[in-house]
Amino acid sequence: MADQLLENARDLFEGQIDFEGQRLAEFLATVLLSIVGVVSFLYGYFLQDIKLALLIGLGGTVLTFLLVVPPWPLFKAHPVKWLPAPEENKSSQGIVVDGMVIG
């Protein structure tokens, strides 16, 4: 029971996502932060307000963190399909040479 809880807590903290999710997370982080930078500069320049530029920049960064860092279900939509485990064979360690099982 306690082990199970600990395991769940560790998984949540580690937040592992699948390969497609990793690609998506990388893309989102780059694109969102770039857009935030451009928007904050343009708003600040045209409204002549440097505080506004700072707030937009920091706010957008916080949003990006919230969207990219937690292991959202979106990043786990393509789990890796592993091959089925081979049948158990106690006497063999599964060392195969030239198609012959030798150990």
Added chain:
Amino acid sequence: MHSSVVRVQNVFGFFTTVCFAVAAFIALSDYYSPRTPSATLAVKDIQVVRGRPHYYSTKKEEYAHIRFSLSSDLSTLFTWNTKQVFVYVSASWPDASAPNKTAHVNEAVIWDTIITSPSADHLQNIGPAAMKKLLKSAKGNAIDPSRGKLELKNQKPKYQITAPSGNVANIENVVLKLHYNVQPWVGILTWTPQMDILRWKQVKGGVSKAFKLPAIKVKEEKKKAAK
């Protein structure tokens, strides 16, 4: 990007890159906005008196006390990236013993002030009442170019000036000059340009007519005693 910690590191790493790029663009935007300051300076009353540099000094020096009038329009210096503008007036005069007798090699500041942009008002080191008044004067605007318009009539100098020799009486060919520093939020501190740089123009005017410092003022009582 497989685990949360790695994602935090990657996002933060790229965030710093974006910060630097935006800051660079903000600094460069300064060069795009024109700076066309103008000013007229006039000398009013001048006195030269004898005094001590500090209370325990045994040495007496001559101090020039120069009153002046300044009318300036520095409003183009105030953009979104301006934190504050430091404005100062100096008196400069040539050195009679120097090879080039007309070059104004001596220069001393007689008055200065800090003009903050509304975005930096909260940084001013002033009392609560004055602070309230200052914040109110911006009327909620992020920039307030009207703060660059100075109208000083017969202004008392902040600093009485002297020279290393201790003698300033009867110096001729003295002029007052207006200088400024623009301190930006992001980018480099800029001084009064000595030539036109792209859209930044030199101060139009900003130099008074040449004048002569008077002889030492003698106190009335001493005059009477001499009789």
